[in-house]
Amino acid sequence: MKHGRKKPYTEIGIKRLPCARCGDPAYSQWQTCADSNLWRPICKRCDIALNTLVLVFMGDPKIDEKIEAYRRAIVKVPSNHIAMNLL
Numbered sequence: 588m589k590h591g592r593k594k595p596y597t598e599i600g601i602k603r604l605p606c607a608r609c610g611d612p613a614y615s616q617w618q619t620c621a622d623s624n625l626w627r628p629i630c631k632r633c634d635i636a637l638n639t640l641v642l643v644f645m646g647d648p649k650i651d652e653k654i655e656a657y658r659r660a661i662v663k664v665p666s667n668h669i670a671m672n673l674l
């Protein structure tokens with residue numbers, strides 16, 4: 588069963604959980620209305636992939652620029668690693 592709950596996890600608590608998508612160590616959390624508003628732990632790599640997905644969906648004209656800046660801000664991983672998550 589993937590972790591998720593109605594109340595946000597604490598900063599310390601989230602780091603003890605696996606990512607709800609891939610199982611890597613979580614660092615943050617996401618909440619989606621269609622998912623009963625449950626807070627779900629997420630790792631850095633999946634967070635970047637999810638942010639990319641949303642910008643693509645919204646048709647943002649500066650996707651690459653924004654994602655690269657976000658990636659640099661939170662984690663040092665090769666860009667091709669991110670693309671793999673979207674396939």
Ligand SMILES: [Zn+2]
Pocket residue numbers: 606607608609610611629630631632633634
């Ligand atoms: Zn993950």
